[in-house]
Amino acid sequence: MWSQNPSFTFEIEKFWKKKKGDHIQSKVFVAGGCEWFLNVYPKGHLHAYDHSSVYLRVANPKSLPIGWKRNVNFYFTALNHCNIERCRSNIVESKVLDAETSSWGFPKAFRRSQLKEKWFMGNDSLSIEVYINVIEAVDGESDDVSEKLRGSRYQRFSGFCFSEHPDIALGFKPKNQVVKTAYMNVLLGLINTLNKPSESHPEADLIISQGEVQQFEESVKKLEMMVSVLKAKLDQEKGKTASDDFFVALTRQLDVTI
Secondary structure, eight states: OOOOOOOOEEETTTTGOOTTTTOEEEEEETTTTEEEEEEEEOOOTTTTEEEEEEEEESSGGGGGGGEEEEEEEEEEEEEOTOOOOOEEEOOEEEEEEEEEEEESEEEEEEEEHHHHHOOTOOOOOOOEEEEEEEEEOOOOOHHHHHHHHHHHHHHHHHHHHHHHHHHHHHHHOOOOOOHHHHHHHHHHHHHHHHHOGGSOOOOOHHHHHHHHHHHHHHHHHHHHHHHHHHHHHHHHHHHOOOOHHHHHHHHHHHHHOO
């Protein structure tokens, strides 16, 4: 059952002055107890340059628990500056959004010629409304279960990886479980990408995966450098205080951190 009121209204100024390839992102809003945002391409997306493209996206999908999904119906409308509806998209029925597919919409949501034919010249604003009907919202496993799943996956994968590639194991010495898990998540993501048929992962996906690996390596290096600096500072300070036991304990804790 559709509500008469839109779930969200996205007001876009200077809509007709946007260039080909420009896209506009709305603020995050809540509908059906879930967070969303819109992506709009005024002059089209995926070569649909005679249309305006609109997509509904789940907000912050990577922060959601393992197994989350949203089963939704939705559609978009376009309104002029007088809030009069000019165009309406098709209705998306029972679309499941999840970690694999966190957005959906229309490259050809509104024909630009149709919008212009019905436009009040002299005003360059446009409003896009989205109507969302959430059929089912699953937030995934609880934190405890998710941690167990992540832990078991880490144990299985790390055991296989290190037995097959001992050279990796030699250089893999973080003692903190969070750092270990982050390492393995990056590796799992890279393997999932490379495990697909070659035609299904374009160069852009490979560049993104490579960038994630490099970014994580840089973060770990910075963390290790910070710990080294702190340990050196503690060594200097130990001689200036009688609380040697405190500094010894803190130094040991820093060793455990990495």
